[in-house]
Amino acid sequence: MADQSMSEPNRRDFLLLATGAAGAVAGASVVWPLISQMLPDASTIAAGAPVEVDLGPIGEGKAITLKWRGKPIFVRHRTKAEIEASRADDAKITIDPEADAHRVKAFGGKSQDQWIVVYGNCTHLGCVPTGFAGDFGGWYCPCHGSHYDNAGRIRKGPAPKNLFVPEYAFLSATKIKIG
């Protein structure tokens, strides 16, 4: 019998493996709900539905901050000079290289490059940067000293990425839908 059990799997081996496998599956199916319950719940996801923003009241050279999904979103109406300055710097972006043209969207076949829409959280550790501040005329984060330009591109400081552009689209020349 001893030889047999060493050489080929018997019923006991099979039962041990099958029980172990069933136990592992049962364990995982208990652990997963315990982990999953911490993910965003249905009400949080529902409250994060897309929003429409009217751009009409935002004058040239001005910016607004709105709250979406618990986070600030900056909508900035750039002046011609600001757009020119940002484009001229395209080659100088070293931390997270991205052309100014990629930071804006188009409507009706025309680039809406006067509108910058970005999440208002520094990509370093999430503080809200101050507008129209810093060395590059964009945003400056007071927490750890990150400087962004007027297209929300990181130029100096510890932040690794440009300010994130949320998913959004132009519904008309003066209205966008975020999300």
Added chain:
Amino acid sequence: MAEHHSSYVPNTGIERWLDARLPIVRLMHDSAVSYPVPRNLNYWWTFGGILMFMLVAQIVTGIVLVMHYTPHVDFAFSSVEHIMRDVNYGWLMRYAHANGASMFFVAVYIHIARGLYYGSYKAPREVLWILGVVIFLLMMATAFMGYVLPWGQMSFWGATVITNLFSAIPVVGDPIVTWLWGGYSVDNPTLNRFFSLHYLLPFMIFGVVILHVWALHHVGQNNPSGVEVKDYAKDTVPFTPFATVKDIFAMVCFMILFAWFVFYQPNFLGHADNYIPADPLKTPAHIVPEWYFLPFYGILRAIPDKLGGVLAMFASIAVLAFLPWLDTSRVKSGRYRPIFRLAFWTLVIVTILLGYTGSQPTDKVVLSLGGVTKLDMVGFAQILTVIYFAYFLIALPLLGLFEKPQAVPASIADSVLGEAKAHG
């Protein structure tokens, strides 16, 4: 001191009856009465008892506060004010709990420094030491989550900054942060889970403290001479009354400091910004963590790279766990290691200075010559960070090989008698 045998003698019938069924009185007697402690322990050895007291004080005041606190973003801030203004002695409970956290860290930093100076982490106390590092980490997590609960500006932005540290992890960082938050930002689900965990963790700390004390009583206490106990009769005294009375006296002195903060300077260690309700759209101009996190925050800010900063910060704590193997010297106590002492005090000063850099704005000028900035806060913190790690990774391994220690006494008794002669 595994060879130490129980000296408990049950005197009455009921004691004998209980001892045969659950020898709990025997356990208490052996660990807190007859337990032999080195006869040369100084006051730096009283902080273990002080820490035990602080843990119990935090649990008691915490449980009481929960009876009046509401963990909801709309009510948390006002429920804390309700505790302060309406609840009988609520102000006392809250100030004792908030300042108690600071006192807890004062005591733990002294306790850790004691271990570093006298080489308490060396064989056979490696596991004891590592359990201590685990307790320290649990304390940090508990304190961080507790600070979020009043839902003031510093609560909210502290939570945002610290949870965002995890977004530095490649690939899985952002999903982990969303999972930690339970949403798209720090919000009500985050507050609720932090509250739940803030209640749980102290009891986990209590569990690890039991292991810590178990390990301590198994290997025996280190002592200022760093020489192990050789002769129980000559080298040790019983825990009660010697250590008990000394511990209680130190505890009372420590409580005077604690009471001074609670009754005279209750907000000195906090931040005025935390009396402003949390606002997700406005970051305070200058975010700083509580003072006990400042040295690590200084290291985080010293590295101009996000992932690098996070790694350096965690490494600055994790490196403590490897101390037993980084320190190559066979002499335990810093008392007999002149160059080590220099390195140790450098570490203490550097850690305090790192805390200072963490409390200051990053672009503040430290040194300027002729109006030109030569060194700002970040640059200063970088120099200090290098020295901090050099202590653990360069000084300790090399000193053991090159330093010539002074003569170590043959026994604890000799060390005490030698001192008596020198002073006599």
